[in-house]
Amino acid sequence: MPITVVSRWTGKKEDVLRNAGRAKPIVLRLGAEDYQVAQITTGREAGQWIIVVRYRDWPSYAQTAQAMARDEEYQRMLAEGLLTTVLQERNMYVGCDV
Helix, strand or coil: CCEEEEEEEEECHHHHHHHHHHHHHHHHHHCCCEEEEEECCCCCCCCCEEEEEEECCHHHHHHHHHHHHHCHHHHHHHHHHCCCEEEEEEEEEECCCC
């Protein structure tokens, strides 16, 4: 069952896209299956950004999360990114077979 993590961020477009562009290859290298960025265009969060990261299953998610916590490049990028963007919310979704 796939695991999807959706993070909602605020920040200037150029900062969000720069930070996401730095994060994407690292997160994919460490084990995520997909990494997408989108801007919210309707509703009360319009103008904010979402980053959607997909993992194959719980073991893949756990392995990647542990690798990100240990990866110096990722940790440096995250610390620098948090100077210009703000994490508003993070949700996890577990896919189901139907």
